[in-house]
Amino acid sequence: MxxxxxxxxxxxxxxxxxxxxxxxxxxxxxASAKPTEMTKFVTAASELARNxxxxxxxxxxTIELTRERKGFRISTIFEDAGPGIADVExxxxxxxxxxxxxxxxxxxAKRLCEVFELVSSAExxxxxxxxxxxxxx
Amino acid sequence: xxxxxxxxxxxxIYRVHDCLLIAIQDDLDDGMVIALQDSLMQRIVSSGAHGVxxxxxxxxxxxxxxxxxLAGIARMASLLDADCVLVGMRPAVxxxxxxxxxxLEGVKTALNVDRGLELIRRSLRPVPxxxx
Ligand SMILES: Nc1ncnc2c1ncn2[C@@H]1O[C@H](COP(=O)(O)OP(=O)(O)OP(=O)(O)O)[C@@H](O)[C@H]1O
Ligand SMILES: [Mg+2]
Numbered sequence: 001m002x003x004x005x006x007x008x009x010x011x012x013x014x015x016x017x018x019x020x021x022x023x024x025x026x027x028x029x030x031a032s033a034k035p036t037e038m039t040k041f042v043t044a045a046s047e048l049a050r051n052x053x054x055x056x057x058x059x060x061x062t063i064e065l066t067r068e069r070k071g072f073r074i075s076t077i078f079e080d081a082g083p084g085i086a087d088v089e090x091x092x093x094x095x096x097x098x099x100x101x102x103x104x105x106x107x108x109a110k111r112l113c114e115v116f117e118l119v120s121s122a123e124x125x126x127x128x129x130x131x132x133x134x135x136x137x
Numbered sequence: 138x139x140x141x142x143x144x145x146x147x148x149x150i151y152r153v154h155d156c157l158l159i160a161i162q163d164d165l166d167d168g169m170v171i172a173l174q175d176s177l178m179q180r181i182v183s184s185g186a187h188g189v190x191x192x193x194x195x196x197x198x199x200x201x202x203x204x205x206x207l208a209g210i211a212r213m214a215s216l217l218d219a220d221c222v223l224v225g226m227r228p229a230v231x232x233x234x235x236x237x238x239x240x241l242e243g244v245k246t247a248l249n250v251d252r253g254l255e256l257i258r259r260s261l262r263p264v265p266x267x268x269x
Contacts, residue, residue, distance in 0.1 A: 018164045021198060039197055039229035043237065046200040094238050104201045108237035 005030075006064040011078075017049040020061045024076070027065045031072040033134035041074055041132050044112040047105035048078045048128050054099060056080025056126050068133065075115075075131035085120040092118075148173050150180050156188035156257055157181065157219075158250065161207075162195050170206045174213060181217045188257030189214045190250055194225030204239045211244045222246065222253040 005027060009019050021042050028038045045061070052059045059080030066073050085091045092110060097103035110116040115131040148169065151158045157180055159173070177189065191207060193199065199207070211221035222245045234241070247253035 014166050018166075021164065025197065035197075035227070035229040036232055039227070039233045040236070042198050043200050043233045046198060046202075047237075050200070050202060102201050102205065102239070104238050108201065108239070111236045111238075112233065 004064075004066050006062065008060050008062045010058075010060055011049055011052045011080075012058045013053065017046060017053060020049045020063070020076070021046055023063055024074070027063065028074060028134060031065055031074065031135040032137075033072075033074070037132065037134045040112040041130070041134070044109035044130055045076050047109045048076070048130065051105055051128075052078045052080045052082075052126075054101075055085075056082030058082075059125070071136040072134050073131060074134055075129065078128045079125065080127075081125040084122040084124070084126055085118075086122075088118060088120060147176075150177060152184065152186075153190070153250070154254065155186055156190055156254060157184065157186045158190045158192065160192040160195065164198075165203050165206050170210075174210060177210065178213055178217060181214060181219045186219055188220045188222065188254070190247075190253045190257075191221065191223050192225050192250060193223060193230070194227065194249075196230065197227065199226075199230050199234060199239075201237060201239055204234065204237075204241055208241050208244050215243075220245070220257045222256050224248070224250050224253040 007023055009016060009023060011017070024042045024045055025038065028041065049061055052061070057080060059078060062077045064075045090096050092107045094107050095103045109130060113130040113132050115129070117129045120126040148159055148161065157177065159177065181189065191210065207223060214221040224247045226246060245256060247256050
């Protein structure tokens with residue numbers, strides 16, 4: 001396989017969330033990620049992709065797999081030009097929702113990944129980057 | 138909003154003894170869930186089934202959306218006097234649900250279909266499920 005791979009997926013509707021999950025599953029399988037590594041990362045991505053569609057009014061997911069000295073690093077950046085998150089700290093708390101969800105997605109995604117970076121403003125929208133090392137032997 | 142690239146399947150409902158069995162193969166979306174709820178509730182009433190087994194062994198991912206959908210189905214089934222048991226959850230999914238903080242309140246689980254059937258036979262009544 002090629003060592004590095006990257007792909008951008010447009011997120012507009014529910015089936016685009018499925019695309020992100022499938023693309024990640026494919027890459028993570030190629031990287032020999034363990035089942036738990038795979039499920040954790042793809043679940044986090046699924047939550048963030050849904051937020052991009054539901055709260056951010058749509059956007060993109062950019063997926064990247066890079067080889068590291070041992071194993072691989074999987075990263076995904078979610079970007080939208082939506083309304084932004086007024087209070088990030090509150091949004092990360094379990095149970096906080098401005099919609100009809102459970103308010104678990106954002107905080108849960110953070111717990112499921114090694115790296116979680118969130119930048120959000122009313123002017124620029126929301127950008128979340130998650131990343132984890134996988135397939136270490 | 139059907140995506141032509143992704144196969145759209147209806148979820149089949151099977152009869153196993155006095156229970157109904159459905160196997161979730163792939164991502165649930167709103168449309169599929171509504172169709173499934175509809176046909177499953179009809180089948181519970183027409184068959185008089187006392188239990189429903191939802192096999193999720195094919196699912197590598199259960200996020201908060203899917204979890205919420207599954208819990209909703211379990212709640213509806215219990216209103217029609219059918220016990221609902223989630224069977225075949227993968228270890229990685231269980232680990233991930235806990236880290237997400239997803240509780241699946243009121244949803245019973247069993248390791249596999251046989252154990253699920255046993256659980257229903259013993260006819261344990263589910264604890265009432267709270268909304269959410
Ligand atoms: N991309 C985004 N743009 C704007 N607001 C967002 C975005 N992502 C999250 N939020 C805000 O943060 C809140 C918390 O998000 P979180 O994913 O934790 O919960 P939820 O999406 O409301 O419910 P759940 O994910 O449990 O179904 C949301 O209700 C929303 O107000
Ligand atoms: Mg969410």
